[in-house]
Amino acid sequence: MTVETYRTEGSYPFCPGCGHSSVLDSLNKALVMQQIDPANLVIVTDIGCSGLSDQYFETSAFHGLHGRSLTYATGIKLARPDLHVVVIMGDGGTGIGGAHLLNAARRNIGVTLLVLNNMNFGMTGGQHSTTTPTGSITATTRSGNLEHPLDICGTVGVNGAAYVYRGTNFDKDLPERIVEAMQTPGFALMDIWDLCTAYFVPNNTFGKRSLIAAQEELGLEAGLLYKRDVDEYAAAYRAAGERFKDAKRLHVRAITPNSIAELDRPMNVMVAGSAGGKVRSAAKMIAEAAIRSSLYVAQRDDYPITVKSGHSVSQIVLSSRYVDFPGMQEPDVLVILTDDGMRKSRRYLPTMKGAVYVVPQYADIETTGSLMVLDPARAESRVGRSELALAVLSGAVLHQGLLTVDALRSAVNAYPAFAEKNLQAIDAGIAMAGGEAPANEA
Amino acid sequence: MSAYEFTDGATAIVRGALDAGCDFFAGYPITPASQILMMMMAELPKTGGIAMQGEDEIASIGMCIGATMAGARAMTATSGPGISLYSENIGMAIMGEVPLVIVDVQRLGPSTGGATTAAQGDVEFVRWGTGGGYPIIALAPSSIPESYTLTMKAFDLAERFRCPVFLLTDKEINLTRNTVPTDAYVSVPVLKRETIDQGAPYRFSGNSSPMELYGTGVVRFTGSTHNEEAMISKDPEVVGRLNEHLRSKILSHRDEIEMLVCDPEVGATTLFVSYGITAGAMREAVTKARSSGMKVSAVTVQTLWPIPETGLKQAFEGVDRIVVAELNPGLYVREIERIAGGREVHGLQRIDGELISPSQFLEFLA
Numbered sequence: 001m002t003v004e005t006y007r008t009e010g011s012y013p014f015c016p017g018c019g020h021s022s023v024l025d026s027l028n029k030a031l032v033m034q035q036i037d038p039a040n041l042v043i044v045t046d047i048g049c050s051g052l053s054d055q056y057f058e059t060s061a062f063h064g065l066h067g068r069s070l071t072y073a074t075g076i077k078l079a080r081p082d083l084h085v086v087v088i089m090g091d092g093g094t095g096i097g098g099a100h101l102l103n104a105a106r107r108n109i110g111v112t113l114l115v116l117n118n119m120n121f122g123m124t125g126g127q128h129s130t131t132t133p134t135g136s137i138t139a140t141t142r143s144g145n146l147e148h149p150l151d152i153c154g155t156v157g158v159n160g161a162a163y164v165y166r167g168t169n170f171d172k173d174l175p176e177r178i179v180e181a182m183q184t185p186g187f188a189l190m191d192i193w194d195l196c197t198a199y200f201v202p203n204n205t206f207g208k209r210s211l212i213a214a215q216e217e218l219g220l221e222a223g224l225l226y227k228r229d230v231d232e233y234a235a236a237y238r239a240a241g242e243r244f245k246d247a248k249r250l251h252v253r254a255i256t257p258n259s260i261a262e263l264d265r266p267m268n269v270m271v272a273g274s275a276g277g278k279v280r281s282a283a284k285m286i287a288e289a290a291i292r293s294s295l296y297v298a299q300r301d302d303y304p305i306t307v308k309s310g311h312s313v314s315q316i317v318l319s320s321r322y323v324d325f326p327g328m329q330e331p332d333v334l335v336i337l338t339d340d341g342m343r344k345s346r347r348y349l350p351t352m353k354g355a356v357y358v359v360p361q362y363a364d365i366e367t368t369g370s371l372m373v374l375d376p377a378r379a380e381s382r383v384g385r386s387e388l389a390l391a392v393l394s395g396a397v398l399h400q401g402l403l404t405v406d407a408l409r410s411a412v413n414a415y416p417a418f419a420e421k422n423l424q425a426i427d428a429g430i431a432m433a434g435g436e437a438p439a440n441e442a
Numbered sequence: 443m444s445a446y447e448f449t450d451g452a453t454a455i456v457r458g459a460l461d462a463g464c465d466f467f468a469g470y471p472i473t474p475a476s477q478i479l480m481m482m483m484a485e486l487p488k489t490g491g492i493a494m495q496g497e498d499e500i501a502s503i504g505m506c507i508g509a510t511m512a513g514a515r516a517m518t519a520t521s522g523p524g525i526s527l528y529s530e531n532i533g534m535a536i537m538g539e540v541p542l543v544i545v546d547v548q549r550l551g552p553s554t555g556g557a558t559t560a561a562q563g564d565v566e567f568v569r570w571g572t573g574g575g576y577p578i579i580a581l582a583p584s585s586i587p588e589s590y591t592l593t594m595k596a597f598d599l600a601e602r603f604r605c606p607v608f609l610l611t612d613k614e615i616n617l618t619r620n621t622v623p624t625d626a627y628v629s630v631p632v633l634k635r636e637t638i639d640q641g642a643p644y645r646f647s648g649n650s651s652p653m654e655l656y657g658t659g660v661v662r663f664t665g666s667t668h669n670e671e672a673m674i675s676k677d678p679e680v681v682g683r684l685n686e687h688l689r690s691k692i693l694s695h696r697d698e699i700e701m702l703v704c705d706p707e708v709g710a711t712t713l714f715v716s717y718g719i720t721a722g723a724m725r726e727a728v729t730k731a732r733s734s735g736m737k738v739s740a741v742t743v744q745t746l747w748p749i750p751e752t753g754l755k756q757a758f759e760g761v762d763r764i765v766v767a768e769l770n771p772g773l774y775v776r777e778i779e780r781i782a783g784g785r786e787v788h789g790l791q792r793i794d795g796e797l798i799s800p801s802q803f804l805e806f807l808a
Contacts, residue, residue: 039659044508055673060656062511063664063674064504064538065530071501075508075516078492079466080657083512100504103497241487250460250485252453254445254624284448284619291446291621299448299619305473305557324585324722326618327797 006031006038006057013052017201019169019194020116024053026169027086027114030178031059036084044073046089046097048123050116053088067097070104073111081234084182085111092121094152095130101152105161108186110232114178115152115189118196126199133214137203149218152191157226162186164226168211169194177224186230253414261293261403266319269402270331270348271393272341275303275312279337282389283314285422289403289411290318298326302344311340318402330354334369335396336362337389357396359388372399379428387425394429405430445624451589451615452477454627455545456485458593459517462632464543465491466514468502470524473557474613475547478519499527503544507531510540511663512656515597515635519545522564523554525571532606533572534665536688539644539651541600541607541635543593544568548612548718550795559795560614562718562769568608569747576685577692579699580608580747583615584721587626592744594630599699601633603691604650610746612769614719614797642670646687649695693748700750703742704757710737712806713761715754715778717743720767720798727803736807749777758785765790765806767798 007028012021031041038059045051047066054061064072073085094101094115104111120138121127128138130150137144157164163184165177169192181188193211195201204210215222231239269286273279280301287297298317304310315331317323332354336342342362349356352369363373374395376383383391390412397403405426412422455478459467467482469475479495486493492509496502499520506516520528525546535542548564550556568580579599583589593609600607636652639659645651654661662672667684669675675684692699705728716724721742728740741757743750758764764782766775767790775789788806792798 039661040657042512042656042661054662058660060659060661061663061672062508062656063662063666064507065534065665068500068504068531071496071504072508072511074494074501075466075468075505075510075514076512076656078494078505079509079512079514083657099497100501103501237492241490241492244487245490247488249488250453250457250481252447252449254447256445287619288448291448296621297448297619298621300614301617303558323620325726325797325800326614326620327723327799329799 003032003035003038006059008056008058010056012056014049015198017195017197018049019118020050020053022169023114023116023174023192023194024056026174027178028057029175030182033175033179034182040082041084041086042076044069044076044085044087046087046093048090048092048121050088050090067093068100069093070097070100070111070113074104074109077110077234078237081110081232081238086182087111087113089113089115091115091117091119091129091131094150098130101156102159105156105159105187105189107233108160108162108230110185110187110234112178112181112188113190115191117152117191117193118200119193120196120200122196122198126196126203133218136200138199151220153189153220153225156189160228160230161189161226162228162230163188165189165224166191166215166220166222168192170208184227185232186228255288255291257292257294258410259293259404259407261290261295261407263295263318263320266317266323267333267402268315268317268329268331269333269335269397270313270315270345271335271337271389272311272313272345273337273389274340275306275308275310277312277337277389278386279312279389280314282393283316285390285408285411286393286397286403287316288414289407290316292410293403293407295320296322298323300326311344313341313344333357333396333400335393337392355396355400357392357399359392374432376428376432379431381424381428383425383428387421387428390422390425391428391432394426395432398429399433447622447624448619449586449622450617450619451583451586451611452481452617454586454589455519455593455609455611456481457627458590459543459597460485460489461629462594462597463515464517464597465489466506466509466516467491467518468494468496468505468516469519470496470499470502472521472524474549474617475519475521475524475545477617478545478547499524500531503528503531506542507535507538507540510542511661515541517543517545519547521547521549522551522567525564525567529572533574535606536572536574536576536578537665538663539604541604543596543600543607543609545609545611547616548610556795558613560612560719560769560797562612562720563773564610565746565768565770566773568610576688578608578747579603579605579692579745580610581701581744582610582717582746583744584718584742585615586620586622587628588744589615590627591630594632598630598632601635602650602698603695604653605692610718612719643672644668644670646670646683649691696748697752699745699748700753701744702750702753703744704753705740706757707732707737707739710739711761712738712763712765713757714738714740714765714767714803715743716767717746717774720769723798723800724767724803727800730800731804731807738807746774749781751781754778754781755783758782762786763788765803767791767803769793769798
């Protein structure tokens with residue numbers, strides 16, 4: 001069955017002489033030419049006079065927030081790439097929604113954007129917009145606009161959009177151009193200049209001829225400005241996603257305890273070092289070794305937002321029951337690796353009741369805790385910067401008798417890619433701690 | 443011997459979302475919520491879903507709303523600064539009746555604040571974070587397994603009441619790794635979305651009208667006041683019915699929404715009330731107190747909004763002192779004061795970026 005019109009019976013709500021009516025008539029003609037199923041077309045409208053447009057079409061519609069129409073259109077197209085999505089926006093939307101305009105173009109999401117550009121805010125009283133020509137009088141530029149108007153087409157065009165057209169509502173071939181835009185895969189922009197007879201026309205003694213003259217004066221070319229073959233984003237996303245269909249789904253490694261370490265109270269172990277020193281992964285290895293020993297562990301990491309510089313402090317709480325509070329309290333065992341770590345943990349030193357393990361450079365620090373220097377030079381092989389944290393931390397927990405060497409080894413063996421280096425680090429830890437201390441194993 | 447995982451809340455939220463049938467995610471990088479974005483970007487393509495990094499938070503929630511109206515089951519995740527940018531679209535999702543799960547991984551505010559510091563300062567922000575003053579639903583997990591379960595529940599409630607639902611978590615629950623038995627994850631049923639392909643897209647009665655989705659018929663959507671056909675209306679009779687529906691669809695079904703975990707002790711005259719990360723410290727304190735012979739009751743609030751009044755009032759029976767603990771300048775405590783029936787209410791707060799410790803609770807029992 002042929003669709004003869006996509007318009008509702010009601011007449012448009014626009015002011016006499018307003019250009020919006022004729023643009024919408026051109027859209028209707030373009031839809032009739034394409035015979036699109038009204039259920040497969042979503043007209044997404046922005047806010048402003050042009051935002052009223054969708055109500056005059058017997059198609060699906062989305063009327064959302066000012067400036068955000070392209071974001072809804074993007075979501076619709078991503079979820080249903082088979083649908084046609086046409087966005088109708090005023091020039092105001094290109095200001096408040098400028099970021100979305102740029103990114104829709106870059107992304108080449110398959111929507112067709114019609115900017116009904118009448119160079120001012122009609123609905124709210126004729127204020128200036130991004131496209132108001134310099135010198136023009138509006139309600140908010142009483143002595144003439146001081147700002148340079150936005151070249152919508154140029155901006156969108158240089159950022160990769162598949163189709164870019166500038167014209168006016170008087171263009172005889174506008175329906176054909178709309179069809180061309182809608183049939184181009186990727187992002188299509190049509191910057192359609194028209195007259196706001198309520199404000200811009202009377203304020204600037206403007207008319208059809210001045211509309212075209214204004215484009216020439218601003219050096220803005222009209223007609224088809226860009227047409228590129230691009231991959232439409234929603235289709236490209238699906239094609240790219242196909243590669244992951246058989247990929248392994250999210251999976252968290254299950255750890256089955258195979259020994260029992262006994263603790264009479266929770267132990268708070270803190271390791272304080274620098275970013276890039278594998279502090280967090282060392283703490284994780286110790287934590288997983290503890291879980292293998294039937295303990296519950298919580299690991300809380302503290303690091304500056306810059307991640308690759310400054311301190312990296314991990315705290316692990318080892319307990320015989322679930323750790324519901326992983327908060328930073330005074331550590332029972334404190335391991336200090338670097339100056340960054342010293343700065344973050346120094347405050348515990350004057351009142352420490354537990355043990356403090358440091359590398360030789362901090363051998364002379366003062367603390368109430370029992371200080372033990374772990375010297376990487378005692379290891380058989382050289383301890384590199386990235387193994388230092390695990391080596392010293394292993395030395396500390398072994399010296400404390402918290403965990404067994406077997407538990408540590410089986411934890412690192414679960415990660416074969418790093419196992420060799422990690423096993424060396426543990427061996428270094430054993431050497432530093434003065435051999436394999438007997439763990440409190442039951 | 444049972445097996446354990448060494449995992450975090452972010453992972454639990456992603457698993458909960460996937461198990462709830464989430465097939466669309468959009469978000470913008472922000473500490474401490476980025477892990478959810480990255481995991482969803484990695485996981486959704488494997489299930490045929492879509493995950494997007496928007497150009498900003500506004501675009502991200504906008505994409506989620508558009509995708510939902512085209513049939514997706516969507517989630518987004520951010521932190522306080524991102525919720526600020528979501529604000530206007532949250533209102534639109536309420537008005538347009540869009541099921542959507544919004545994860546807020548709270549960090550210390552105001553402003554950029556402390557990006558890697560835990561806080562619970564958004565509890566009233568999500569409640570009143572958009573214009574109009576309409577009810578919202580917000581759930582707050584206090585552990586990793588709860589992060590899983592309440593994510594699924596958030597999807598269920600979003601479908602059931604056709605509205606955005608907040609999952610309010612924080613940096614510590616999201617990123618602190620903890621030991622979780624593999625069988626600790628409790629899944630809950632998620633309502634299958636009822637859809638129609640013709641008729642009015644809205645019904646101003648009952649809790650959830652069936653949805654009409656793009657591509658199945660001529661479907662209208664608007665964020666303006668509208669009639670049941672989604673045509674813009676200013677008729678006071680229509681607008682009144684619409685807005686009363688947005689209110690009553692949630693407030694008339696509070697028994698389906700309100701969740702809390704009560705741990706009462708006979709003879710206790712002090713009740714601890716907390717939520718989220720602070721509830722963990724509270725539970726540790728309760729264990730310690732009882733092991734040394736002190737009596738205390740405790741409530742972990744899971745549904746922050748609407749406030750579970752019925753359950754809380756039951757927990758208040760026989761108690762003459764209530765301690766409300768939270769990592770903010772004292773927000774939820776005012777809600778408890780409102781319904782405490784004249785009981786003594788104390789706020790236990792911390793705003794220095796550190797967590798409230800079990801010993802701070804115990805001071806109230808000394």
